[in-house]
Amino acid sequence: MPAVQAMQPINRRPLHEEVVDRLRDLIVRGDLASGARLNERLLCERLGISRTPLREAIKLLATEGLVELLPNRGAVVAAIDAARLAEMLQVMGALEALAGELACRHASAARIEEIRALHKKMLAMHARGDLAAYFQYNQAIHLSIVEASGNSVLANMYRQLNANVRRARYMANFSKERWDDAVREHEEILDALANRKVAALKRLLQEHLANKLAAVLTGIEKAA
Amino acid sequence: MPAVQAMQPINRRPLHEEVVDRLRDLIVRGDLASGARLNERLLCERLGISRTPLREAIKLLATEGLVELLPNRGAVVAAIDAARLAEMLQVMGALEALAGELACRHASAARIEEIRALHKKMLAMHARGDLAAYFQYNQAIHLSIVEASGNSVLANMYRQLNANVRRARYMANFSKERWDDAVREHEEILDALANRKVAALKRLLQEHLANKLAAVLTGIEKAA
DNA sequence: GCCGGCATTTTTGCATGCAAAATGCAAAAA
């Protein structure tokens, strides 16, 4: 009997889940642009599946806010208007603040060290001017903090909002000054977390997001 | 041409949406108990629809956390364990606090009057000892505050969590003392809102939810 | 009498079919 392979049961994920992830990625990365129609036949061909799982996936993404359902007229990739983006970031702020508080209280030292490691790598990317890699680590840090909260409901909601906001980020490549500021803010955030300063961490996370909002909004206005 | 009627276009809701609402209601009200299997054939017959819209609806409710999908083995009504409930209420606390803050800042005086009217009706139900009606108005008040925030993303997330939490409430009928306390808390909440005391309102809303959590948890433990 | 394996039945997952709604287009009317 082959050793390792046979031991972990083959759990084929349901097709519709696969499709959801695939579509979400296409949308978040901008391959499917805002406003683009989701033609069922076309996507079926592209993904090599039938309409049933695709339709299930589309409806799911609609609840996440990534696509908009037009009764009897299919679905389009949801537009990111500035107002909605502001609303989302506001909510993310509240969620991150809560996550920070919980993480401060409950996260293990090891966990915080992991986050610090991510932070260091992020700094390296900043120094090197590698924006894409920087974003990766940036994302990872924020997600880690949220996960360190130990509240899975919170983590799920955050991830959902994050997917929406990331789309905007791809459009809004912000300025060097904002980048430097963001790095400084991260420095302070990590510091507050490591020293378990709850109130400071909450404030810093909220400010960080508020600043991001401002940056992304100006970016979007330029694009529009 | 008939005057008013013809002007507003008939927009038939898609069947799957109807089914989602219907199922959610069945679950929230407890007609479909925790852990109950959702047999497709049975539900199709009961609702008089085919499997496709039903399946779409079930997948949607899964993202809301009301049902759990077991690959190749269908779906069951998600169990409400105390830990998860605590997580949800924690998140609701953060969301309500944000909602309160925004409502304080932006809600019109008329809006606040509406909430006060609901509050008065709620008091009447409390005085009369009509728990069911009291809950109705209680819900309406919290939802109104959330909507008065003007942040629709926030409102949607709150509604989703609320549906989950309400299920627990149906099981956990709490004590008279807790009821009286809750009413007092509401009195203070309304006062803070009416006088635009942001910090106080945030604190009150969070405390109110924390107290609710405690009450519901003891209720659940009794039931289990 | 109880457990395990095999066959049957049920149920799910996905594909496809069909009718209704929407869209596009072209011809007719203004």
Place this chain on the structure above:
DNA sequence: TTTTTGCATTTTGCATGCAAAAATGCCGGC
């Protein structure tokens, strides 16, 4: 020329069909 209207095509919404997986029950063996 512009607008309108009818027709053909496309696309969606829902129903149903089919195969694979899981559940159920039956029977023989221990």
